[in-house]
Amino acid sequence: MVNGSPSGFFGSSRGLRQGDTLSPLLFLLVMEVLGQLLRRTEEVGLIRGFKAGSATVSGLSISHLLFTDDTIVFCDADRDQLLHLRMVLACFEAVTGLGVNMGKSELVPVGEVSSVDQLAEILYCRVGVLPMSYLGMPLGSSFKASSMWNPILEKIERLSIEKLQRKFLWGGLGDGFKYHLVGWNTVCRPIANGGLGIRRVVMTNRALLGKWLCRGVLMVVGFGKGIMLGRDLFSQHIELIPGQDKSASLASVLSRLDEGVQRVWNFSFIRDFNDWEMDEHGRFGSKSFYQALIGQSNIHFPWKAIWRVKAPRRVAFFVWTAAWGKILTCDNLMRRGYSLAGWCCMCRKEWEIGDHLLLHCVQASDLWSAVLRSFGVCWVFPNSIKDLLYGWFNSFGKHESEIWNLVPLCLLWIVWREHNHHIFDDMEHSPSKLVELFFGLLFDWARVGGLTPMNSLADFVASLCFTCIPSTGSL
Numbered sequence: 001m002v003n004g005s006p007s008g009f010f011g012s013s014r015g016l017r018q019g020d021t022l023s024p025l026l027f028l029l030v031m032e033v034l035g036q037l038l039r040r041t042e043e044v045g046l047i048r049g050f051k052a053g054s055a056t057v058s059g060l061s062i063s064h065l066l067f068t069d070d071t072i073v074f075c076d077a078d079r080d081q082l083l084h085l086r087m088v089l090a091c092f093e094a095v096t097g098l099g100v101n102m103g104k105s106e107l108v109p110v111g112e113v114s115s116v117d118q119l120a121e122i123l124y125c126r127v128g129v130l131p132m133s134y135l136g137m138p139l140g141s142s143f144k145a146s147s148m149w150n151p152i153l154e155k156i157e158r159l160s161i162e163k164l165q166r167k168f169l170w171g172g173l174g175d176g177f178k179y180h181l182v183g184w185n186t187v188c189r190p191i192a193n194g195g196l197g198i199r200r201v202v203m204t205n206r207a208l209l210g211k212w213l214c215r216g217v218l219m220v221v222g223f224g225k226g227i228m229l230g231r232d233l234f235s236q237h238i239e240l241i242p243g244q245d246k247s248a249s250l251a252s253v254l255s256r257l258d259e260g261v262q263r264v265w266n267f268s269f270i271r272d273f274n275d276w277e278m279d280e281h282g283r284f285g286s287k288s289f290y291q292a293l294i295g296q297s298n299i300h301f302p303w304k305a306i307w308r309v310k311a312p313r314r315v316a317f318f319v320w321t322a323a324w325g326k327i328l329t330c331d332n333l334m335r336r337g338y339s340l341a342g343w344c345c346m347c348r349k350e351w352e353i354g355d356h357l358l359l360h361c362v363q364a365s366d367l368w369s370a371v372l373r374s375f376g377v378c379w380v381f382p383n384s385i386k387d388l389l390y391g392w393f394n395s396f397g398k399h400e401s402e403i404w405n406l407v408p409l410c411l412l413w414i415v416w417r418e419h420n421h422h423i424f425d426d427m428e429h430s431p432s433k434l435v436e437l438f439f440g441l442l443f444d445w446a447r448v449g450g451l452t453p454m455n456s457l458a459d460f461v462a463s464l465c466f467t468c469i470p471s472t473g474s475l
């Protein structure tokens with residue numbers, strides 16, 4: 001087909017380079033030809049695939065499996081069938097110009113096969129033995145053997161889910177290098193303890209496993225090693241009644257009730273449950289178990305000032321990083337091996353550390369003063385971002401503070417953007433321009449969050465002053 005209408009043959013003048021994104025598609029088209037040839041050959045009875053499914057039902061017959069560049073053809077250990085297969089491959093080669101590399105092909109006998117060598121000679125290929133590797137999986141070995149699954153489990157472990165989570169958190173799944181600014185242990189803490197509440201995979205698994213155990217549901221936790229680990233955990237929590245034998249089979253602790261097919265578990269728990277193991281209904285909860293596993297943390301963190309505020313998530317994330325003192329200011333860059341002068345890029349007088357840059361540096365403190373003035377508020381400035389957030393949140397009562405609570409996030413964000421503007425664009429804004437940028441952004445957030453009825457920036461700024469609000473009015 002050329003432009004929608006059939007036409008004659010045409011010679012190819014150019015090939016595809018290796019790695020071209022079109023080549024897998026072309027390969028699929030071409031392999032469809034081989035698939036059809038093999039299917040027809042089987043249909044007319046020249047080769048015979050193996051029957052899948054139970055013998056009593058006329059099950060599916062499989063003559064070949066194709067996956068990317070691996071191809072498996074099934075047929076009987078029969079001289080004639082192999083001759084037919086050789087002819088199919090020869091036809092395929094003639095039609096498509098794709099040669100089958102017999103040097104890379106193997107004939108693998110399944111079960112007892114006499115005269116394997118003679119059969120292999122028909123196809124000019126080597127004789128292989130089971131188990132063989134297909135798609136990275138051992139084919140033909142016992143699927144119950146742990147030796148078979150161990151390498152696969154290791155492979156999966158190397159593709160650690162946590163590694164992916166970490167990479168995603170600090171800059172998507174792209175290839176570019178990104179710093180992981182805050183330690184993963186901190187990230188995995190509950191939000192109220194200054195983390196992001198990301199659950200540790202291993203602990204979550206244990207907690208969930210604990211839940212299944214306590215529900216008395218038969219668990220299948222994985223393969224080989226996994227089951228033994230599960231059994232160990234299982235034995236820690238329960239007492240097996242038949243002979244008190246920890247190695248008793250699961251079937252032996254199940255007993256059938258007199259009537260019906262329902263089975264019940266026949267064990268008792270070694271100890272009473274702790275409070276944390278129960279949910280509010282007195283049942284075992286995986287969440288509380290998880291919290292107990294990761295350990296109660298008594299770290300205090302101004303999390304409400306960051307996450308209970310109607311600011312964009314990206315900004316909240318930045319302020320969270322800044323509150324931990326982990327944004328990429330000179331001090332943190334030097335800790336990562338950069339040699340820098342270390343001076344604050346805004347004032348060039350002090351060391352550039354997060355608290356200085358965002359609170360005390362001349363541009364930042366000018367901006368803080370201007371903003372406090374417009375709210376009509378005097379404020380004794382704290383030393384650290386954490387302390388500032390603690391003091392700031394809801395300091396004018398729950399109902400009056402919604403816009404007020406946005407201020408630290410908005411201001412820190414404006415100063416950080418200005419800092420980056422200095423470094424990467426070698427430009428700076430005037431102090432009055434920064435004030436304007438600040439109120440513009442605050443107005444946007446307040447409107448998006450439905451926190452202000454004002455339609456113009458000027459009205460909005462005028463409405464912010466606490467001392468100007470009549471005592472009966474509200475923001």
Ligand SMILES: [Zn+2]
Pocket residue numbers: 344345346347348349350356357360361362
């Ligand atoms: Zn400075």
